[in-house]
Amino acid sequence: MTLVLGAIADDFTGATDLANNLVRAGMRTVQMLGVPGARTLLDDVDALKDVDAIVVALKSRSCPVEQAVGDSLAALDWLVGQGTEQIFFKYCSTFDSTDEGNIGPVADALMDSLGARQTVMVPAFPATGRTVYQGHLFVGDRLLNDSGMQDHPLNPMTDADLVRVLGRQTRHSVGLLDRAVLAAGPAASRQHLETLAGQGVRHVICDTLDDADLDVLAAACVDLPLVTGGSGLGQALPEQYRRKGWLAAIEDAACLAPASGNPLVLSGSCSRATLGQVSHFLERHPGIALDPLELALGDGRLQAVLDTLREHYRQWPGEPILVYASAEPARVKVAQEQLGIVRAGEVVEQALATIAVTMIREGVGRLLVAGGETSGAVVSALALEQLRIGPQIDAGVPWTQARVGGGTLSLALKSGNFGGVDIFTRGFELLGEVTE
Numbered sequence: 001m002t003l004v005l006g007a008i009a010d011d012f013t014g015a016t017d018l019a020n021n022l023v024r025a026g027m028r029t030v031q032m033l034g035v036p037g038a039r040t041l042l043d044d045v046d047a048l049k050d051v052d053a054i055v056v057a058l059k060s061r062s063c064p065v066e067q068a069v070g071d072s073l074a075a076l077d078w079l080v081g082q083g084t085e086q087i088f089f090k091y092c093s094t095f096d097s098t099d100e101g102n103i104g105p106v107a108d109a110l111m112d113s114l115g116a117r118q119t120v121m122v123p124a125f126p127a128t129g130r131t132v133y134q135g136h137l138f139v140g141d142r143l144l145n146d147s148g149m150q151d152h153p154l155n156p157m158t159d160a161d162l163v164r165v166l167g168r169q170t171r172h173s174v175g176l177l178d179r180a181v182l183a184a185g186p187a188a189s190r191q192h193l194e195t196l197a198g199q200g201v202r203h204v205i206c207d208t209l210d211d212a213d214l215d216v217l218a219a220a221c222v223d224l225p226l227v228t229g230g231s232g233l234g235q236a237l238p239e240q241y242r243r244k245g246w247l248a249a250i251e252d253a254a255c256l257a258p259a260s261g262n263p264l265v266l267s268g269s270c271s272r273a274t275l276g277q278v279s280h281f282l283e284r285h286p287g288i289a290l291d292p293l294e295l296a297l298g299d300g301r302l303q304a305v306l307d308t309l310r311e312h313y314r315q316w317p318g319e320p321i322l323v324y325a326s327a328e329p330a331r332v333k334v335a336q337e338q339l340g341i342v343r344a345g346e347v348v349e350q351a352l353a354t355i356a357v358t359m360i361r362e363g364v365g366r367l368l369v370a371g372g373e374t375s376g377a378v379v380s381a382l383a384l385e386q387l388r389i390g391p392q393i394d395a396g397v398p399w400t401q402a403r404v405g406g407g408t409l410s411l412a413l414k415s416g417n418f419g420g421v422d423i424f425t426r427g428f429e430l431l432g433e434v435t436e
């Protein structure tokens, strides 16, 4: 195997998002779920033979710093052991983190381990409206702290100035590569990075307004041992790898035959985009609402939900249904005040994970999960090891395929803020079209 890129993603939807962009830009990509063990490598050596990039998906975005650093370093060791040309630390295009981390501490640990003196921070993903100007992150036409992300249940983002945000997460110096320099092209950008490195600036937040800026950034940073950012940078790097002769021209992204089996949507995301998608779905199809306070009382509610799902598929086999804990900020706050933030998240994640495991065993074959943490919980409970990337539903959200219990599962992991309002219905329609 001649691996070009090794990526470490801090959540599962983020990993899929990056893998999707790499595949679309012509890299044969495998997504591994969790740090691969030595056994995985031996078992899968043939499967990994024709792979250009591996994305290791972790659940390290919202866990304690030490755990995030430890898991990321374990993933790095494994990837470096495969002989990669470059390492990519993937975090959210909305820079999801807190003053404790985990973006700063993980980036620092990876740099120390690789002996890197500087890295770039490129969260932007213009195709989904995430841009950065003068170091300030925008979601569409709103600053990050006015985009709905200020109400995120786990990592509320209340400051759009990323130089300042990252400055609170690292003891090292943070600088800016601004649009004016980018507009002067790759050589000027590279020179600017050099100058900053000479001044001891270790982390460089990069402005990005559009895909052309990503191309300039990719050209400027292709020789760095470590790059960091959202999946936008992942769409631009493969062309640079081809120019360096590391990567052959590859025709097409994977084309996967969809699984059969009942369609189910599980949503634990409370992001604005998801709330709109939930409402849109409920106007057309049935849904079951989960309340963390009720779930915390015991197993009764969960069993009732499973019975309702069984009855639904008995009466309407092949018809999609949604189970959701997604709620407006005020309702999330009530649950968090009574249960605590961590416990409120956990009861929802555990319930949705149990529903996924049980219903797949009972005939669900097409599953769409909304929410990064939620997806992490579901995928971990299913003990999946690898995902193959299939057709894209919307920017950042592909269908993937996994092996579960001897069968095939079509699985889409949707980041909270991604996707058109009708993605829950259109996703299944897309699979239907592929079947015909």
Ligand SMILES: Nc1ncnc2c1ncn2[C@@H]1O[C@H](COP(=O)(O)OP(=O)(O)O)[C@@H](O)[C@H]1O
Pocket (backbone or CB within 6 Å): 152, 153, 154, 268, 269, 270, 271, 274, 291, 292, 325, 326, 327, 331, 332, 333, 335, 336, 344, 345, 346, 348, 349, 370, 371, 372, 373, 374, 375, 414, 415, 416, 417
């Ligand atoms: N009604 C609710 N009250 C409290 N927490 C909730 C509720 N619904 C979902 N959550 C939790 O909110 C978190 C949402 O995070 P995540 O799944 O990553 O979504 P996103 O992709 O939108 O960030 C999860 O931990 C989930 O369990």
Ligand SMILES: O=C(O)[C@@H](O)C(=O)COP(=O)(O)O
Pocket (backbone or CB within 6 Å): 011, 013, 014, 015, 017, 018, 091, 092, 093, 094, 125, 230, 231, 371, 372, 373, 396, 414, 415, 416, 417
């Ligand atoms: O970069 C992105 O926006 C996504 O890839 C991502 O990481 C999404 O995270 P969640 O919103 O928590 O799903």
